[in-house]
């Protein structure tokens with residue numbers, strides 16, 4: 001598991017390390033600069049005309065230390081003080097002095113031009129407001145300049161908390177981040193500004209973040225083997241859960257198929273689909289392994305019987321928003337006693353009838369909205385959600401007490417009392433109709449096998465992204481279909497098994 005702290009959280013870990021581990025700030029800075037320079041040397045970059053642009057905070061201090069170390073490597077290096085020298089931190093002043101003592105010169109304004117390497121050390125984790133005035137002009141001039149562009153810790157101008165770029169930000173080819181990638185460098189648009197992100201170990205003790213429930217985590221492939229539900233030799237289908245998929249409407253049989261297929265591919269023991277009568281033949285043909293139960297009209301008794309049968313319920317994919325669908329959703333939300341994944345039209349209906357939210361009988365619900373669905377639920381514009389997704393998601397899950405999976409190129413998963421997770425797997429091949437139905441099916445399949453709602457959601461999102469990577473490998477970024485994704489869940493699970 002990786003921490004993805006924002007600037008405030010990273011500073012808390014830095015301060016903890018300085019205070020409790022008795023490692024002076026200047027030593028951390030020196031390590032940061034050394035690992036940055038090691039990265040430059042490993043990549044055999046051209047040191048013939050290097051410019052390091054420094055701010056007055058400690059990011060600038062790193063910059064001066066980097067300038068000195070590159071000078072020692074025989075580079076031709078100039079440094080620029082882009083900040084207000086009167087506001088320099090003690091460490092930055094010291095690093096500037098050391099650079100001068102090593103023979104370097106410090107300019108006081110950045111000259112746009114052609115460099116072999118241009119290094120941005122203007123702002124890092126301490127960016128606290130919009131970039132304006134001379135700073136803005138400097139960052140834009142840096143972006144217009146030539147050379148390999150490297151950012152120290154964070155590209156200047158990117159919010160470490162949201163990834164937002166309020167005015168402008170440095171466009172890096174490579175960002176070297178110290179100890180942890182910062183949250184803002186993995187969320188968009190910050191991710192685009194950061195370019196490739198590489199993380200170096202400078203010995204900061206991040207254990208203090210474990211106690212900070214706002215600090216986000218990301219899963220790595222090595223974490224998931226231990227999380228996956230086990231399959232015992234002496235077992236039968238009943239041991240791996242009965243999943244009820246309430247999905248599909250006229251012309252939307254595919255959604256039910258994809259969710260059910262994904263639940264089976266993920267390992268669920270038995271999948272039953274509840275869908276309108278007209279979908280019977282097609283679903284029976286596409287997925288003979290599933291039990292198909294059909295309805296023509298709203299039949300409360302039958303629905304309650306099915307809800308009682310299931311170990312996990314998945315409702316909403318392609319369900320439509322007719323009055324019949326609304327009654328099915330309402331009955332399900334009010335009566336289900338097992339974990340329940342609510343997707344797509346289930347969420348659209350819920351947004352129209354927000355009173356249902358206050359009637360959920362327990363807290364074992366997983367909502368899987370994409371940005372537009374979430375915007376309908378929380379009644380905020382998509383742009384605001386994109387700018388401030390974590391805060392809005394945290395507030396929503398605090399009030400609704402459910403697990404919420406906010407889907408996007410960087411899907412975020414939140415539940416009250418848990419660290420939020422940001423998903424780092426997947427790619428743009430997955431931006432295609434039906435991908436979300438597959439995800440809802442994967443999460444349902446994991447919960448069917450006994451995972452908690454939160455763990456099932458976190459792991460499901462990660463697996464779904466890995467499936468996207470495997471499917472892209474086979475079919476290419478343009479041609480992956482949602483059913484390839486569901487099948488690729490199998491490819492990924494098999495690889496993990498080996």
Ligand SMILES: NC(=O)C1=CN([C@@H]2O[C@H](COP(=O)(O)OP(=O)(O)OC[C@H]3O[C@@H](n4cnc5c(N)ncnc54)[C@H](OP(=O)(O)O)[C@@H]3O)[C@@H](O)[C@H]2O)[C@@H](O)CC1
Nearest residue numbers: 014025028029057058059123124125126127128129130153
């Ligand atoms: N020991 C450590 O802590 C270690 C830290 N390390 C390094 O330090 C970095 C963090 O350093 P930092 O905390 O000093 O913040 P930093 O990013 O340099 O910026 C703060 C300065 O910018 C200013 N400022 C902010 N926003 C502004 C704006 N929009 N427009 C104008 N000004 C603005 C702000 O001014 P103020 O808000 O105080 O007026 C302040 O002067 C971190 O990313 C890593 O690189 C590593 O070496 C490891 C050890």
Ligand SMILES: Nc1ncnc2c1ncn2[C@@H]1O[C@H](COP(=O)(O)OP(=O)(O)O)[C@@H](O)[C@H]1O
Nearest residue numbers: 407408409426427428430431433434435436437
């Ligand atoms: N560019 C991307 N990178 C990574 N994942 C993506 C990308 N685009 C889409 N996805 C994933 O694909 C799924 C799309 O879901 P959704 O929009 O609900 O599709 P649908 O409703 O058509 O099934 C989500 O899990 C999302 O995270």
Ligand SMILES: [K+]
Nearest residue numbers: 120123154156
């Ligand atoms: K920077």
